Amino acid sequence: MDRIFSGVQPTGNLHIGNYLGAIQNFVKIQKRENISKAYYCVVDLHAITVWQNPLQLKKETLETAASFIAAGIDPKKSIIFNQSRVSSHAELAWILNCVCRIGWLNRMTQFKEKAGKNKEKASVGLYAYPVLMASDILSYKSNLVPVGDDQKQHLELARDIANKFNHDYEVNFFPEIEPLIFGSATRVMSLRNGKNKMSKSDESEFSRINLLDDKDTIKNKIKKAKTDSETIMGLEAIDSSGEFNSNISIQRPEAVNLLNIFCGVENLSKKEAVKTFSGKNFSDLKDALTDSLISKITPIGMEIKKMISDKKYLESILLEGAEIAEEDSKKNLLEIKNIIGFN
Numbered sequence: 001m002d003r004i005f006s007g008v009q010p011t012g013n014l015h016i017g018n019y020l021g022a023i024q025n026f027v028k029i030q031k032r033e034n035i036s037k038a039y040y041c042v043v044d045l046h047a048i049t050v051w052q053n054p055l056q057l058k059k060e061t062l063e064t065a066a067s068f069i070a071a072g073i074d075p076k077k078s079i080i081f082n083q084s085r086v087s088s089h090a091e092l093a094w095i096l097n098c099v100c101r102i103g104w105l106n107r108m109t110q111f112k113e114k115a116g117k118n119k120e121k122a123s124v125g126l127y128a129y130p131v132l133m134a135s136d137i138l139s140y141k142s143n144l145v146p147v148g149d150d151q152k153q154h155l156e157l158a159r160d161i162a163n164k165f166n167h168d169y170e171v172n173f174f175p176e177i178e179p180l181i182f183g184s185a186t187r188v189m190s191l192r193n194g195k196n197k198m199s200k201s202d203e204s205e206f207s208r209i210n211l212l213d214d215k216d217t218i219k220n221k222i223k224k225a226k227t228d229s230e231t232i233m234g235l236e237a238i239d240s241s242g243e244f245n246s247n248i249s250i251q252r253p254e255a256v257n258l259l260n261i262f263c264g265v266e267n268l269s270k271k272e273a274v275k276t277f278s279g280k281n282f283s284d285l286k287d288a289l290t291d292s293l294i295s296k297i298t299p300i301g302m303e304i305k306k307m308i309s310d311k312k313y314l315e316s317i318l319l320e321g322a323e324i325a326e327e328d329s330k331k332n333l334l335e336i337k338n339i340i341g342f343n
């Protein structure tokens, strides 16, 4: 039986990158058989690796939980909770810090991007961030982890940590971690620059569509999205695996991005989307994309807004989830301590 774990940071508005790359897939996985448990975690311990205003953090933790439920994660089927309520995450992270090698962390590209030029001033937490991710997953001995493409390197590191633990202590305790990266929009790019990832931290609001954006905002943002001067490409842009070939992705990143988003929202293959728009102008694609985002994303946003006003309900979901997560992870942590030789 499979055990699922994934996490989302409560740092600012969730956007369609988070939704298409990850949260939509959490919902799809719910229908799979063969799943013993699924944990969806609001990772507030990860959030404080960079400064967070306490009141804002509280608010956004609830908002992220609301987004999970509004997107279709059923709290009766999945365990929704926030990380700081379950002590095993931080405790196991320390143990795994002693398993992970500095050289492995030095290779993490996301740390380099986030710390930028001022590495000396970055928090130790930001550096050890991926070890806490490994701890999140392994606290529940989860094997399947649905994420967007940007988390692939972190999950490879988590797998290496699990394997080294098993090897060093001569046990077969942790399962092999498998990233689940699927769908048409595993890496949604900025609407202002198709070479940059769509991100909560981008200064420009026009770079992303947030789940809470209303119809007019969506329309306006798509209207202003960067394009190029050609018409939409033909089927020659698709390779044998059904993806955009690397040449077209480098030469026309904005066109590829808008088509990928359209496919993600409409659940279409890239071939189908290209067939529909080949030779047409960007305005045709933008009109269709606007309609599609308005019909699929704004209902989720409205549901989030409704849910946020019921703080008691959201609190109760997080508390109940944390109780189950605490119990499940405690059992594993006891076994881990025993393996290590702690009394």
Ligand code: TYM
Pocket: 005, 006, 007, 008, 009, 010, 017, 018, 019, 020, 021, 022, 023, 043, 046, 132, 133, 134, 136, 137, 145, 146, 147, 148, 149, 150, 151, 185, 186, 187, 188, 189, 197, 198, 199
């Ligand atoms: P976070 O909060 O940055 O993003 C949450 C999820 O959204 C995906 N994502 C994207 N997918 C496609 N295109 C984009 N532009 C885009 N931006 C974000 C991310 O891949 C992610 O799946 N470190 C994680 C949270 C985490 C976690 C974990 C994930 C903590 N512990 C354990 C899995 C397992 C993060 O920062 O996600």
